[in-house]
Amino acid sequence: EAGVAQSPRYKIIEKRQSVAFWCNPISGHATLYWYQQILGQGPKLLIQFQNNGVVDDSQLPKDRFSAERLKGVDSTLKIQPAKLEDSAVYLCASSSYPSGTAGEQYFGPGTRLTVT
Amino acid sequence: GENVEQHPSTLSVQEGDSAVIKCTYSDSASNYFPWYKQELGKGPQLIIDIRSNVGEKKDQRIAVTLNKTAKHFSLHITETQPEDSAVYFCAASDNQGGKLIFGQGTELSVKP
Numbered sequence: 001e002a003g004v005a006q007s008p009r010y011k012i013i014e015k016r017q018s019v020a021f022w023c024n025p026i027s028g029h030a031t032l033y034w035y036q037q038i039l040g041q042g043p044k045l046l047i048q049f050q051n052n053g054v055v056d057d058s059q060l061p062k063d064r065f066s067a068e069r070l071k072g073v074d075s076t077l078k079i080q081p082a083k084l085e086d087s088a089v090y091l092c093a094s095s096s097y098p099s100g101t102a103g104e105q106y107f108g109p110g111t112r113l114t115v116t
Numbered sequence: 117g118e119n120v121e122q123h124p125s126t127l128s129v130q131e132g133d134s135a136v137i138k139c140t141y142s143d144s145a146s147n148y149f150p151w152y153k154q155e156l157g158k159g160p161q162l163i164i165d166i167r168s169n170v171g172e173k174k175d176q177r178i179a180v181t182l183n184k185t186a187k188h189f190s191l192h193i194t195e196t197q198p199e200d201s202a203v204y205f206c207a208a209s210d211n212q213g214g215k216l217i218f219g220q221g222t223e224l225s226v227k228p
Contacts, residue, residue: 004159031214042120042205042218043160056213091159095214102148102209105216107159 002026004108006092012114018080021111025073025094031055033093033105034067034077043091049075050099082115089113118143120208122219130227135193137222139206142187146208149182149189150216154203163204164191196226 005024013019025032030051035043046065048056051072060067064083069075079086089110097103119142129135141149147168152160166173166180166189173180177196182189193200203223207216 033215040221042122042207042221043216044218045215048213048215056215097214099214100212102214104150104162104165105214106162107152109157109159 004092004094004106006090006108006111008111009109010112010114012116013082015084015115016081018078019082019113020076020078021090021092021113023075023077023092023108025075025092026096026106029094029096029106030072031095031097031099032069032075033095034075035091035093035107037089037091037110039088046077046090048099055099079113082113084115087113087115118146118208118210118217120206120217120219122206122222124222125220126223126225128225128227129196131196131198133196135191135196135200135224135226137191137204137206137224138188139190139208139219140186140188141208141217143208143210144184144187145210145212148209149180150207150209151178151180151191152205152207152218154205154221156202160205193224196224198226198228200224201226 032049034046037043049069067077092108093105150165179192206219
């Protein structure tokens with residue numbers, strides 16, 4: 001079974017530029033998560049989708065971050081404009097468990113973003 | 117909200133020794149506790165998990181124990197090997213959304 005796919009793997013941008021990340025979850029997984037992992041820390045949830053609906057975006061900096069999952073499969077996360085503190089690894093995870101039920105989450109390899 | 121504390125932040129053991137990593141959580145509603153292994157440049161890999169209706173779970177050289185009363189859970193790795201060297205994260209989740217709250221991570225180094 002193919003795992004969670006993410007692209008690009010690495011991205012370097014200047015502050016105030018925009019960037020987009022793409023995620024393809026494991027086939028059949030209805031729940032998709034975006035986490036931000038700052039160097040030396042554990043991942044922190046940015047946004048959670050159930051199919052194409054947002055379940056939790058309470059930690060998403062909505063003035064600069066946006067995310068969508070239009071057809072309930074692939075998802076994109078966008079940052080515009082980027083700040084230096086956005087430098088981190090952006091991880092996508094998917095789960096077969098519906099929102100409201102805790103269960104296994106499988107992570108992709110992540111996108112390492114460097115903002116200069 | 118939930119808060120997860122993880123100790124130690126670094127752990128160095130000799131090959132063949134055991135390693136223990138401990139976590140505490142704050143929200144008594146949490147009922148699912150996974151452990152992830154993260155190697156350099158890779159995403160976290162689920163290695164074992166436990167639910168709140170179970171006190172212990174074992175899978176070959178790794179085991180996890182849960183003390184609901186004390187809100188503690190621990191990862192035990194026996195007969196460590198150099199390939200066990202990585203950063204390990206504990207996490208806690210509840211049924212209200214399913215999101216994971218991660219600990220700060222433990223960098224395990226297994227010396228040959």
